[in-house]
Amino acid sequence: MATLAPIRVDLLTCGEVFDAPDTDPDRSPRHSIGEVATASGLSVHTLRWYERIGLLDPVDRSYSGRRLYSDADLARLAFLGRLRLTGMPVAQMLRYVELVRAGEQTFDARRDLLVEHREEVRQKLADLHATLAVLDYKIDLYSQLQARSPAGSQPDGQTDRKLSA
Amino acid sequence: MATLAPIRVDLLTCGEVFDAPDTDPDRSPRHSIGEVATASGLSVHTLRWYERIGLLDPVDRSYSGRRLYSDADLARLAFLGRLRLTGMPVAQMLRYVELVRAGEQTFDARRDLLVEHREEVRQKLADLHATLAVLDYKIDLYSQLQARSPAGSQPDGQTDRKLSA
DNA sequence: GGCTTGCTTGGAGTGCGCTCTAGGTCAGTA
DNA sequence: TACTGACCTAGAGCGCACTCCAAGCAAGCC
Numbered sequence: 001m002a003t004l005a006p007i008r009v010d011l012l013t014c015g016e017v018f019d020a021p022d023t024d025p026d027r028s029p030r031h032s033i034g035e036v037a038t039a040s041g042l043s044v045h046t047l048r049w050y051e052r053i054g055l056l057d058p059v060d061r062s063y064s065g066r067r068l069y070s071d072a073d074l075a076r077l078a079f080l081g082r083l084r085l086t087g088m089p090v091a092q093m094l095r096y097v098e099l100v101r102a103g104e105q106t107f108d109a110r111r112d113l114l115v116e117h118r119e120e121v122r123q124k125l126a127d128l129h130a131t132l133a134v135l136d137y138k139i140d141l142y143s144q145l146q147a148r149s150p151a152g153s154q155p156d157g158q159t160d161r162k163l164s165a
Numbered sequence: 166m167a168t169l170a171p172i173r174v175d176l177l178t179c180g181e182v183f184d185a186p187d188t189d190p191d192r193s194p195r196h197s198i199g200e201v202a203t204a205s206g207l208s209v210h211t212l213r214w215y216e217r218i219g220l221l222d223p224v225d226r227s228y229s230g231r232r233l234y235s236d237a238d239l240a241r242l243a244f245l246g247r248l249r250l251t252g253m254p255v256a257q258m259l260r261y262v263e264l265v266r267a268g269e270q271t272f273d274a275r276r277d278l279l280v281e282h283r284e285e286v287r288q289k290l291a292d293l294h295a296t297l298a299v300l301d302y303k304i305d306l307y308s309q310l311q312a313r314s315p316a317g318s319q320p321d322g323q324t325d326r327k328l329s330a
Numbered sequence: 331g332g333c334t335t336g337c338t339t340g341g342a343g344t345g346c347g348c349t350c351t352a353g354g355t356c357a358g359t360a
Numbered sequence: 361t362a363c364t365g366a367c368c369t370a371g372a373g374c375g376c377a378c379t380c381c382a383a384g385c386a387a388g389c390c
Binding site: 079082083085086107108110111114115117118121122124125127128129130131132134135136138139142143145146 | 244248250272276279282283290292295299301308
C-alpha cells in the first residue's frame with residue numbers, strides 16, 4: 001500500500017496529479033480505505049456508502065477484494081467533499097456525477113448545476129458574515145459586562161434589552 | 166392582530182425595538198403565529214416545536230388560546246434563527262437559552278458559548294471561500310468548453326484530467 | 331346557518347446522511 | 361500457530377430537525 005504522503009491533489013481543480021502518465025494506471029499509487037478515510041475526513045462507512053449509492057465509480061480491488069483507491073478517486077472525493085461541506089445535498093451530488101458519466105454533451109448541464117450551487121454558497125457566505133457581526137457585537141457586550149460586574153451589580157435595563165434575547 | 170409592517174427588530178443586536186416603553190407591555194404589538202412564520206421564515210410547526218422544547222418561553226395567548234408573539238419573542242427568534250442558520254445545533258441553542266434564563270451570573274458562560282460558535286462560523290466562512298474558488302474555476306472551464314465545442318469536437322486529454330472528477 | 335380559514339393539541343411520521351451490526355476473510359507479527 | 365487489526369458484505373438502526381396528522385375550536389363573511 002502506498003504511503004499517504006505522496007497523495008497530491010490539485011486543490012484548485014480538485015483534479016488529480018499523477019506521478020506517472022495517466023496512460024499507465026498501474027503506476028498510479030493505490031490507497032486503502034483506511035488511509036483515504038484519514039486523508040479525507042470521511043469515515044470508512046461513508047466511503048463505502050458513497051460507492052454503494054454511485055457517488056464513486058466502483059473502486060478497484062486487490063485480489064482479496066479490498067478497495068484500492070486511485071488518485072482519480074481521491075480527486076473526485078476531494079471535489080465531492082467540498083460540495084458536501086458547503087451544503088450540497090447528496091442527491092444533487094449524484095446528479096452531477098451522473099452528468100460527468102454521461103460525457104461531453106453534459107458540459108452545460110454540469111455548469112448550470114455548479115452555478116446554482118455557487119449562488120447558494122454566496123448566500124451562505126452572506127448569512128455567515130451577517131451573523132458574525134451579531135456575534136461580535138454580543139460577545140463584546142458580554143465581555144464588557146464581565147469586566148464591569150463580575151459579581152452582581154444592579155441591572156441597568158439597557159443591558160436587559162440588548163441581551164435578553 | 167397588529168399588521169406585520171411595524172415589527173421592527175434591531176438587526177445588529179437582534180434586540181427588540183418597542184413602540185411603547187417596555188414598562189407598558191399591553192401596548193406592545195402582538196402577532197399571530199402565521200404572521201411570525203411569514204416574517205421569520207420558520208414554519209408554524211417549527212415555531213410551536215421551538216416553544217414546546219423550550220427554545221421560546223411560553224408565548225402569551227389570546228382569550229381563545231391563540232398564540233400572541235411579542236416583539237421580545239420576535240427578537241429572540243431573530244437571534245435564534247441566525248444561530249440556526251449558521252449551523253448551531255438546536256441542543257446548543259437550548260443551552261444558550263437556559264443560560265439566559267439563569268440570569269446575570271451566566272454572562273461569561275454565554276459569552277464562551279458564542280465565542281465557540283463564532284469560531285465555527287469562521288471555519289465555515291473559510292470553507293465556503295475555498296469552495297467558491299474551486300467553483301469559479303470549474304464554471305469558467307465549462308464555459309470555455311461550451312463556447313469552444315457546442316457539439317462534439319475531439320477531446321484534448323487535459324480537459325478530461327481537469328473535469329473528470 | 332353554513333362555509334372558509336387559521337388556529338389548537340399530543341403524538342406519530344419523514345427525510346437525510348450517515349452509522350453501526352453481525353458474521354466473516356485476510357495480512358502481518360510473535 | 362495464534363493473535364491482532366484492518367478489511368469485506370447486506371442490511372438494520374439512529375439522530376437530527378423538523379413535518380404532518382387527526383380532531384376540534386373560533387372568528388369572519390355571505
